[in-house]
Amino acid sequence: MTDDASEADALLVLTNAPPLEADAMARHCVDSGLAACVNVMPAMTSVYRWQGEIETATEQLLLIKTSKAAYPALQAVIEAHHPYELPEIISVPLGPSSPRYLQWLVAQISP
Template sequence: MQTTEHTPRALLVLTNLPDEASAEALATALVEARLAACVNRLAPCHSVYRWQGNIERATEIPLLIKTDSARYPALEAAIRTRHPYETPEIIALPITHGLPDYLAWLAAETSSPS
């Protein structure tokens, strides 16, 4: 069986926001700007983390952001600009496999409109 090298173009980007309003505003801004094809706003979660030497606890709203790797620099900049945290969690994971039609849609939705 022959395998081919594949560089993933699609990314799943994770971030958390402190409340529903900021999560909705960021999700909408990213899709409107074509920096994301889709953003899933998940149910609130409870986070425990160390920040500036202290153990912190917070309720946060996770976002799952689907984008194209070419859009990542602009996406990261947009998140940093709109995010209320001093150092927001921004983690990008490559999507190595997926339904071809979905991945084509993702690429089309994150490209400039024709």
């Protein structure tokens, strides 16, 4: 990534994980250079349909700040380290954001 960061370069990736795995996943994403920052939200209850049944799980939401260039590798890491057969991985492009923050964000990423 260049220093000419724009909101077009940045993504917010959301995934949920069981509390015992959430912190380790967050640290791995940052340590591997695939995320500039990961916010691990407090435990919450998720209700969803899986294989025809209504399920309930305690999870933590991870808010992962990354770049478009790093997204494929980040997705692969989440899928490889996530305990779920089908982890939720959603990316949202960032809209207008602080230019200084965006420069910092993309400078932290090394895919």
